[in-house]
Amino acid sequence: MFVFWHRRVVDELEDRMSDGVIIYYHSFDFFPERWFDIVFVLRTDNTNLYNRLERRGYTGKKLQDNVQCEIFQTIYEEAMEAYKEEIVHQLPSNTPEDMESNLEQIVHWIEQWMKDNN
Structure with missing residues (x-):
């Protein structure tokens, strides 16, 4: 069932990509590498992540699994395995200032990509 759902998501997005x-x-x-020119992985300090998830009502195993995933850099490692190393970038996501800086970096990257590819 899980594989079918992923295939359906990819099929639905294919024309829009x-x-x-x-x-x-x-x-x-499960997303094809050909879809992406860049991948940003948002990283959060474990204490910040724990507090955020707790405020959202996460408890027990769900809370532990999410924090452990961050500790072991699971999402970042998956990105490095799934895509070319040079397109994968980590961005801190701890504070509102980080979010603003991330937005600026992503907008700058998009603007540069558009100049280089149009």
Whole structure:
């Protein structure tokens, strides 16, 4: 069932990917590499992550699994395995200032990509 769902997501998005879209998702190993020019992995300090998830009502195993995933850099490692190393970038996501800086970096990257590819 899980594989079928992933295949369906890819099939639904396939035609839209040529339009220059941003995908925000917590796992991506099923997305084709050809879709992406760059991948940003947001990283959070474990204490910040724990507090955020706790405020969202996460408890027990779900809370532990998410924090452990961050500790072991699971998403980053999956990105490095799924895509070319040079397109994978980590960005800190601890504070509102980090979010603002990340947005600026991503906008700058998009602007540069558009200049280079148009």
